[in-house]
Amino acid sequence: MQTQAKMIALLDIGGEGRYATAINLNPSGEKTLGPDKGTAIPNWIGGRAEDIPLPDRSVQAIVMERTPLRKEAIDEIARVATEDATLVFRHTVDQPSDPHARIxxxxxxxxEVARVTLDGQPVQQLTIRRTA
Structure with missing residues (x-):
């Protein structure tokens, strides 16, 4: 008998608890920024974007903010996202090229691409809505 993997509603890659319901993928189990620095990250799972410790097609929505966009990370996001997932990427735009072109x-x-403000900093937001 095969068991079905548990679906994850929201995965925050590099997250430290910004989204209350998110599973936060981070190499450190403690917050590294802000006034809560050193406190435990809620809903934490250890790992990096380049090697996400989750099954294929197990995440319905992913947020990645200001975390490095290496090829391996993009491949892992594509692997764990469901066929109808929503993916949101927010990265600084002070680079000479589009930070999201490879995605x-x-x-x-x-x-969809937009310019938004994240913690007072202008960033480019790429939202991809996959369709099954």
Missing amino acids: VERISGKA
Whole structure:
């Protein structure tokens, strides 16, 4: 008898607890920023974006903010996201090239780009809505 993997509603890659219901993937189990520095990260699982310790197609929504966008990380996000997942990437725009170009090339879906402010800093937000 096969058991079905538990679906994760929201995975925050590099997260420290910004989203109350998110599972926070972070190499450190303690917050590294802000006034709560040194306190435990809620809903924490240890790991990095390049090697997400979750089953294939087990995450319905992913947020990645200001975490390095290596090729291996993009491949792992594509692997763990469900076929109808929503993926949100927020990265600084002070780079000479589009910080999200490699994501759009690798992960199919309806892509929307916007400029938003995150913790007082302007960032580019890429939202990809995959369709099953």
